[in-house]
Amino acid sequence: MATSRLQASLRHLSKNYKKKGRFEIGIASELPAAYKKFWHEWKVLKPVAVHFIPQEGKWKRDELTGETLPIQNIPIPLKFPNEIHDGIWGGEAVIKGFQKRDEKRRRVPHYWVPVLKRTVVRSEVLNTHLSVTVTDRTIRLINDHYGFDHYLLKTPACDLISMLALKLKKQILTELMNGCPRYAHDPAKQKSIYEEYKTYLTSYTPEEIEWYGLSWYEALSKIAKQKEAASKPVPLKNMYRKALVEKLKAVEIEESTKGNDELEKTTSWLSNINPFGKKDEA
């Protein structure tokens, strides 16, 4: 009897058990929807095919047999070294694999690494020049988008990949949200820049901008700090001191009013006295 019940519960568990996700464990469950949206844009969305040519369409026909087969584009696995976060590589990354250099020889391990260059990019909104590590593809994308700011703002986080690009995007969005304070000395330019870039603000709320471009640990520490600040204990001595001061003040007011009353009373009492009256009257 007992064993069958155990089996049943096990069956039930195995059917209904769902592994907890990233956003369901510990303090991460308190992260706002704004950060979840950013995370989805950064890590879940599929990036543009950079290192392979995807096949078009849904189905294809086998030329030999005439069989209809589905098209499944499985991307080439990429490696993201730490250096990717110091530059803007335009979607490129390192590929680890093998080369078959000769039919009769064993395959050879090989890393395909993008060519990195240090160059300058100009940000219109931030009104600065930045020296960054880029690839030729980045410069091509900047030219295709007609400017660095347009490139950052139009490209989703899954294609930017690097922390540097995401932080810059966040800074640009914050700057736009505040109405370009860096151009305060030139109101005409400030207005023209704001007009040019304001369309990008429509896809973000202020909270989403606040949570944009944060890494997982930054987001966690941010929520932890917020929580701590919200539930900060107030020292009891401060509370008691406040209460005491209020009490003392109340007593003072009371006393002052009382004193007035007494004075009035005494005057009334004095006026009531009639030293020349008869004993009964007093």
Place this chain on the structure above:
Amino acid sequence: MFGLCNFVKKLATSGSTPLNQQIRNTFILKRRTPLPLHKKEGRPIKMRSRHFVYELIQDTNVLKQPDVSIILKQFVNGVGSAGDKLTMRPKKAYEDFLLPGLAVYATPENVEKYKIDENKRKMDDAFSSPYVKRTIRCLSYIVLQITMSKTQPWVLEPWHIRASFRKSGFFVPEYAIEMPPHEIKGPDLTLQSKEFYITVTINKTEKVNVRCRIHHWATGLERLPWEENHWKKPYEALFPEQAQVLESMPLPK
């Protein structure tokens, strides 16, 4: 020896396969063994080692990139004036014009924004051509040597100056040359250590003063002795009214 021969032969015949050296470029790869199909909406099949053997299809870094169109925001010496639409190589456009803020990308909005009325522009523009500044600079720095006869009598005329300009590499029409205020006659050896200036009009608009010196030419025993770096030495003005302008003009170093 045989092995070496084989190696060389192999190198020579390996044209069909891509370079065996490490290529550090943007590359587009292809799996040598395609992945087998997986279930609809299922997980992709676990990859084996053979699925990591790649072939290079294309190297995008060696492809020629298309030109970039830009619009100048201001006059650039030797390039063009504000509002000019230019098409050039992407690297040059990016590094020399877009980064310093001399130009903007030729987007449809920018084309509208920087559109300039042709008639109005001619009135406003400071220069008649983008190369005028360069020409003015070149002309104001030279010392024009006018070679005249030491034996035959002559009077200095515009065609003498035109010929001297041609000798030093400038093609100046005669109507563009404005002669000095007084006539110069020779041969006169006192002219040898004097200088004067003439005025050249470029494109019938811009005027530039050119420093001139007369050299008396003869052959044989009558030839004047050679002088070293004579163009670097300051000379006395031939006409006192020109002295002040000549002093302000730069001498070649």
